[in-house]
Amino acid sequence: MPELPEVETVRRTLEQLVAGKKIESVKVTLPRIIQRPDDTEMFAALLAGETVRSVERRGKFLRLMLDHYTLVSHLRMEGRYGVYPSGEPVEAHTHVIFYFTDGTELRYKDVRQFGTMHIFDKDQDLLEKPLVKLGLEPLDENFTLEVFRSKLDKRKTKIKPLLLNQEYIVGLGNIYVDESLYLAGVHPEREANTLSAAEWAKLHEAVVTTLQGAVAVGGSSIKSYVNGQGESGMFQHQLRMYGRKGEACDRCGGAIEKTVVAGRGTHFCPNCQKPKKQRIIRK
Known part of the structure; x- marks a missing residue:
């Protein structure tokens, strides 16, 4: 999609x-x-x-x-x-x-x-439907760290399905959520209310950076996507996590793994994105 x-x-x-x-x-x-x-x-x-x-x-x-x-x-x-x-x-x-x-x-x-x-x-x-319930635009100037964090940080839900939920943040799909979480060093199964202030800052920056980078090269042509002139996107050549199961992580060299989170195939590095089960007390 x-x-x-x-x-x-x-x-x-x-x-x-x-x-x-x-x-x-x-x-x-x-x-x-x-x-x-x-x-x-x-x-x-x-x-x-x-x-x-x-x-x-x-x-x-x-x-x-x-x-x-x-x-x-x-x-x-x-x-x-x-x-x-x-x-x-x-x-x-x-x-x-x-x-x-x-x-x-x-x-x-x-x-x-x-x-x-x-x-x-x-x-x-x-x-009206289908647009009335859509959430924050991640490339809008109003998508600040404060707004982003306040929308999600008290929820006891895994961070990946929250980012995929269009009522919170719009436009993020499986590819760009996996890439953003990797860039931020956040495990896809972390509950949102366990992220520290520093992790929220990294994740906010990662979402914006990932999407801006993808837009700059016309998006990703994983299957059949082309733009209105029949041209393919090029961001698939820059993917560091999505679709790379078993390949080496470009940060630590360890093998990239794939699991299922909220029904979606999910790629992550077990070394760079460690799960944290305990609740973090934010200062």
Whole structure:
């Protein structure tokens, strides 16, 4: 599933490719992708004549800001966008096509068919599902150490599922949580309320550093992810922990291990990320 760096890369690409374009018509061939309204003809009618003013992001959701509406799109497992000239053959699994007045087309392709689209009156999307309960944006200037720590540090829950919970922190998926915890030296099964002040500071810095680094190189192409121009991300070549079971840790040389935490495959170094069972009394 595309995580924050991948969705942010798609957002930046689409901003360059479709901002300022006017929608002439829309074709939907897989109705279940359209969640709001639940009528594909109404969906197409609402978008006809609208201009894409900008492309924004909230967590792992894209927000296409139009004249009167906001189109919220979730890529889920393998959804992808691409811009094509009119008349170019349409690939299999292309389920939604936005025809622009300049002769180009924005096509949504989804092999797994799990993606969703919602239309809201402008700016109302942030007040309703699926966006209303989303948590802190880790690349926002308001994502300070104090805010981050206060959100999580009293919880008797393992730190990894807390970081994966979109109601607390948005955009972090399995890859970037494993990388952040390793960089901070925190075991994925540590309970949040056992972390010291110094560990919270390291983890906050690790989350921001990891995500910024991934965005800078277009995210990670572990399976099929590409941006709106068909380009793969490169961060998978910089991964120090995720997907490296049995390889040598680049800090201590010990073997990287894999376990399951909260139902997710989890990579960690048993030497650099030691579990601490006792509660730490913070000063």
